[in-house]
Amino acid sequence: MEKTIMGKEIKVKEKIAAGKTEKTNDFWAFKDEPFPNEKQLILFDNVQFIYELALAQLELKSLGVEFEVTNGLREFELLEEPKDIEYLRRRLAYFKLINGEYTDYFYIVKKNRTRSVNQYLTHWIYPYKGKFHPQMIRALLNIIGLREEDTVLDPFIGSGTTAVESQLLGINCVGVDISPLCVLQSKVKTESIEVFSEILKWRDEILKKVGVNLFNPDDKALDKTIESIGNEKVRNFYLMAKLVAISDNTRRKKDFAKAFRKNLNLMILSVKDYIDVVEELNLKLGKVDVKVGDSRNLPLEDNSVDGIITSPPYSIALDYVSNDAHALEALGYDLKELREKFIGVRGKGRERIDLYNEDMKRSLEEMYRVLKPEKYAVIIIGNATYQGKEIKTVEFIIDYAQKIGFRLVKNIDKIIFGLYNVMQKENILIFKKEI
Ligand SMILES: C[S@@+](CC[C@H](N)C(=O)[O-])C[C@H]1O[C@@H](n2cnc3c(N)ncnc32)[C@H](O)[C@@H]1O
Structure with missing residues (x-):
């Protein structure tokens, strides 16, 4: 007996060999519970922050659900029977239950070999600093209205979070990053x-x-x-x-x-x-195309993508070249040469910030050029503290994006962890390309 995933055969014997199965992790946040009320949506237990509650509501609105948040804040009452409840069950990111049934995402996050709740499936492969939270990306894909076979672009694909999440939802993804290490990560996570x-x-x-x-x-x-x-x-x-x-x-x-x-x-x-979850949930995967490239000069046609979700380098907050020096050297790259092409790591002091701003202007112009009219670009970015001063990157991005024709439709504060000395929060900026 043989099964087929994306046109490739996987023999049962080999499946068994691979799956001598150590148990996947079971997190408190994803425990099964008996669920009597059939008119409700229940949030995942790991949803704890205001920004997550805001995104949870936005994804429902975007998917056309009429709801009311109940007093406990964790449960949402469905005000009318949604037209396509099965579609919602397959797509939702912040909810584990709808109408008494578990969402697809509830099963997906359980396939986790790490101790971190959001590093399920292949997300964990390689300890890249500054990864997106995958649940947030799944929600944003819903919020900006992307459907199966639409194409999302991430011009700073990094460790490939957008690639994995769009692949799981059947949305095609084009990813670009200047770092060959990032391209390799994204490919391995989605192509293996x-x-x-x-x-x-x-x-x-x-x-x-x-x-x-x-x-x-x-x-x-x-x-x-x-x-x-x-x-x-x-x-x-x-x-x-x-x-x-x-x-x-x-x-x-x-x-x-x-x-x-x-x-x-x-x-x-x-x-x-990953293969098991595709089979068990009968997922139709999106196509992924990730390549080494420069966000200031995207290898894409005008008006060719249906949405953008990305987080550019955070000014001077993280030096991506030094951070991954060991891996980039092992791949045979010259760090000095690479540094010249990276945004946010060239120059010192004021010059570094000026160069960063110029590079970001070009990247924003490119995002505007390749996005289809009336579609959305989500940019997640924070203000870093440098030599004791806050650098107003968020304001800079908003001003310039609006100058070139984007309209800011949402600006959501999001807490971040792990970079306390340079940055405490970032902003989820949702722009619309107006013409
Ligand atoms: C904040 S990280 C993106 C992290 C990503 N969202 C994730 O989930 O892993 C920013 C990325 O921008 C990339 N980058 C820097 N300069 C670039 C350029 N000129 N063109 C494209 N990517 C660039 C870096 O290699 C880094 O991976």
Whole structure:
């Protein structure tokens, strides 16, 4: 018996081999509960912030639901029977239950091999700093009204969050990033499901080459074997496994060989989870096209995309080149050359901010050019603190976007974690292209 995912065959024997199944994580936020009231929508328990409540309401409005928020704030009353309740069940991001039935997203988030609630399926692969919260991206795809086979653009695709989330909803995604490491991450997260059986065929051969020569740490046996893999998607998968292990080794001082084996196993299980969830929920996946490119000069036609969701580099908040130096070097890139093309890392002091602003103007003009009229662009951006002063990037982006023809339709404050010294909140800016 054989099943087909995106035109590729996956043999049952191999599926079993991959899924020796360690259990996926079960989080308090996603526990099943008996649910008697058939006229309600129930939020996921991890939805805790005002901005999430705001987005939850916007996604309902955008999907045409008539509702009222009840006193408890976690439950919403349906005021009238929605026309296509099944469609809502398949699309919603912030709700776990509708009309007594679990949403698709409830099942998706359970396929998680990590300790972080939002790193389900392949999202966790590679510890990239500054990732989007995937649940928010799913909601935003709903909010800006994208449907199956529409195309969303993320001109700063980063770790590929927009790519995975749009793929899951059947929305096509075009992603661009100046960093080859980001493009690799996005591809591995969305393409490995197509070549799963071949990934499994290479596993033993690859594992034989890891940590074989303890006396010669420069031993290139692993690299050579990875390079010899003919199928690019399979080769990318193993290259990524190596980069995750390099990151564990440099950042967390873990033994390379042990980290490689552990991560490879988890990566294989995560790809298998992805394939399972596609089958179980009968998902029709969107097409993903991610390439190395420059947001200031997008490789796209005028008026060609149905929506944009993105977060540009945050001025001086994060140095993406230094942050991923070990991985970029392992991929053979010259950091100095790369730095020249990255937005937000060139120059010092005032000059850095001026260069950033000029680059962002060009990127905004490009976003305006490629977006279809009357469609929406969501830009998530914050004001960073630099040398004790707040840099007003949010205001700058709003002003310039409006100058070139975007209209700001929503501006939602969002709390952020992990960058307290430079930034406490960011803004979700929703613009409409008016003509
Ligand atoms: C805030 S991150 C995006 C993170 C992404 N939203 C995610 O979920 O992982 C900004 C990205 O902009 C990219 N970038 C910097 N300069 C660029 C340029 N000129 N063109 C395209 N991407 C660029 C960086 O490599 C980085 O991945």
